Amino acid sequence: MHGYSGDKQAYLKRLRRIEGQIRGLHRMVDEDAYCIDVLTQVSAATRALQAVALGLLEDHIAHCVAHAVSEGGPAADEKIKEASAAIARLVRS
Amino acid sequence: MHGYSGDKQAYLKRLRRIEGQIRGLHRMVDEDAYCIDVLTQVSAATRALQAVALGLLEDHIAHCVAHAVSEGGPAADEKIKEASAAIARLVRS
Amino acid sequence: MHGYSGDKQAYLKRLRRIEGQIRGLHRMVDEDAYCIDVLTQVSAATRALQAVALGLLEDHIAHCVAHAVSEGGPAADEKIKEASAAIARLVRS
Amino acid sequence: MHGYSGDKQAYLKRLRRIEGQIRGLHRMVDEDAYCIDVLTQVSAATRALQAVALGLLEDHIAHCVAHAVSEGGPAADEKIKEASAAIARLVRS
Numbered sequence: 001m002h003g004y005s006g007d008k009q010a011y012l013k014r015l016r017r018i019e020g021q022i023r024g025l026h027r028m029v030d031e032d033a034y035c036i037d038v039l040t041q042v043s044a045a046t047r048a049l050q051a052v053a054l055g056l057l058e059d060h061i062a063h064c065v066a067h068a069v070s071e072g073g074p075a076a077d078e079k080i081k082e083a084s085a086a087i088a089r090l091v092r093s
Numbered sequence: 094m095h096g097y098s099g100d101k102q103a104y105l106k107r108l109r110r111i112e113g114q115i116r117g118l119h120r121m122v123d124e125d126a127y128c129i130d131v132l133t134q135v136s137a138a139t140r141a142l143q144a145v146a147l148g149l150l151e152d153h154i155a156h157c158v159a160h161a162v163s164e165g166g167p168a169a170d171e172k173i174k175e176a177s178a179a180i181a182r183l184v185r186s
Numbered sequence: 187m188h189g190y191s192g193d194k195q196a197y198l199k200r201l202r203r204i205e206g207q208i209r210g211l212h213r214m215v216d217e218d219a220y221c222i223d224v225l226t227q228v229s230a231a232t233r234a235l236q237a238v239a240l241g242l243l244e245d246h247i248a249h250c251v252a253h254a255v256s257e258g259g260p261a262a263d264e265k266i267k268e269a270s271a272a273i274a275r276l277v278r279s
Numbered sequence: 280m281h282g283y284s285g286d287k288q289a290y291l292k293r294l295r296r297i298e299g300q301i302r303g304l305h306r307m308v309d310e311d312a313y314c315i316d317v318l319t320q321v322s323a324a325t326r327a328l329q330a331v332a333l334g335l336l337e338d339h340i341a342h343c344v345a346h347a348v349s350e351g352g353p354a355a356d357e358k359i360k361e362a363s364a365a366i367a368r369l370v371r372s
Contacts, residue, residue: 058270084244151363177337
């Protein structure tokens, strides 16, 4: 069981939709769509991916991190360090 | 013809690879992968999408914007405003 | 007492340095520095600000959120929602 | 003369305001403000810095890049590469 397990079906649906957005981008480039229109769709797909990441992160903090923290000890510190590193990767990507 | 036309096949290949990354994310969530591992892959896909966007933008400036600028007039101003708006969307997404 | 209290002096020093970076940007513009050189310094200041934010966030999760979680109840949920909203603002800025 | 020369006074004013925001952050940390409130102000300052960068970039494309492009030759290619690298640094910061 993971933080996102309760919403698993919703995440799977969102990822399917993003896969469709990427396929749509492929089609746009293949059909020589105007650069700026392609870029607008790239921004939309990027935002959709980030929204998935933010959701996963909130679920992760609310479940895995919270669980480790309530048990205490070095495992809690490790979970917090690990989550912080994931946040940093997200902010910088 | 667009800015990216010369590299069209390379862009199509990169978008196919990103589509594969998203399908991989779907599989990870479906198989209950660890949240942080899913997040790491989301960051990788986001960076790959941004790299495509930066490439398209450079091609667009080097071709469409440069062409409009060398012709001059209000069309040049319009192209610059349009490219700037696309850059802003990219920076904020 | 807050999450960052233990490192307060270090944060104050980093913010002073960022203030100096912004003053440096002011001077560059005032002395008509080349646009790209100004932009490079803006990126450096932005990254320094984000590094401060990531540090504050980690301290916040490790102290305030962890404390609320170990006490449990609705206050814990609230702290997690609040931290997630701050992460989202950071990712989108 | 640079791309931003026409708006120089406005840029100087915006940078002064951002310097004030950073000083405000220093004061908040010094007075032990709540972490999330500090983070909200960091996000605001980051967005203000990015808005300055996007303005400088638009001015740069509309003047320096456009000028080089209308003259043509290898200097034009160089300016476009340089601007693209600045956009990439901005997107990744």
